[in-house]
Amino acid sequence: MAKLHISTSINGEATEFLCEPHATLLDVLRNDLQLTGTKEGCGSGDCGACSVTVDGRLTCACLVLGVEAQGREIGTIEGVGSSDKLSVIQEKFLEHAALQCGICTPGLIVSTQALLQQNPDPSEEQARYFLAGNLCRCTGYDKIIRAVLDAAATLRAEQQGAA
């Protein structure tokens, strides 16, 4: 089967890859581009472990074909923070111990970033609904929600300080 040549942008960097028409964006990220921060949980769009953004919109990489990345801007966990400095959301997840096994964490952080871009001051209920597609089997969610709300408050304070 002929592979297709795809030109895309991943975390702001122009990226090219070859992929088979049946490969999902998740397959491409993990197996071809070695961007293994995006995790595979269910592979059917139910668990959110593979949350990424496509042109800024949050979705599951397992529900996107690799070929659909053509001309799009993909955002993954590798684009959040840097190896020198964690993002506020990442710091708050550590501070609140909002992770145990860690498989759901990259997806939750990508989703939290999408939530806070859309709504910088979410209520607990709004945060819980927005993140309902990110399943965690360890924490019971309370610490995650505390981290999310603390990150939101910290980012708002930073925003006000900058203004």
Next chain:
Amino acid sequence: MAVVAYNAPQSVEEAIDLLATLSATSAATSAATSSATSAATSLATSTTRARLMAGGTDLIIQTKSQSTEPVLVVDLKHIAEMMSCDLGAAGLSLGPSMCCAEFTAQAGVRDVYPGLVEAADLIGSTQVQGRASIGGNLCNSSPAADTIPALIAVGAQCLIVSAKGERTVAVEDFVTGVGRNCLQPGELLKRILIHRPAAGSRDAYLRFIPRTEMDIAVAGAGVSVTLDQQGICTAARVAIGAVAPTALLVAQAAAALVGTRLDEAAVAAAGAAAAAAASPITDRRGTADYRRQIVAVLVKRATNIAKQRAQASL
């Protein structure tokens, strides 16, 4: 099924040409078109079946099934006409491939079609909302699809196009069975058309699931009612989902509402008519009896919500 090729037509005409080529089974032709995306197409032959993809939240999962049937995925998200949403004086013309997250954020749509927005807002997680579309929900034709009863309640029409021309089918006639609809080979759903409701006319959609989020309907009900200045119901549409092989438009339930002030007795009669029209199955989500009772409750509650909204719009 196995995805052996991918094509992203840039216009409805290009998509129709592609489908016409594929549905002509005589020659083993390449499905490649002359467009800029033709480089993304290969290996499609007469044995390859085209599968139309909007958000892909159902289709991509289906492609991971055991069957090895070769399919050409035709991505309908590069066609501007199928991705736009126009709300005007005459009503709503919706591109079927627009994702639910974008649809529910459209200015004005929630005021005019609150029930349809409620239904679109219930499909899956935030992540799924970023891909899944109303057109895809309709064409996947699941008995439990949330937007189908909501579309029926507001009298939505499907504008279907093929090489032979256009035809219009009411949503209640579009779905023909579990996972089946009236689209013929070579046809595609181009737009979903909904008249603008008059003042005094509004809709509501409710579904029941055992959790608060992210589940498939045990039963669903879409209702639209029209009230005159005196508060008398002059028109109604009641549609129920997940309680029969297809969503049903229940004329008897609407008849129980028309001519009344939507008092408790009339609303209860509509619920009872919906339960009588249902032919549910028993599965792990609920028994048939349970579904029949639940659908009556949902019809009553959705009618009361639609009534309040209709009053507010007068």
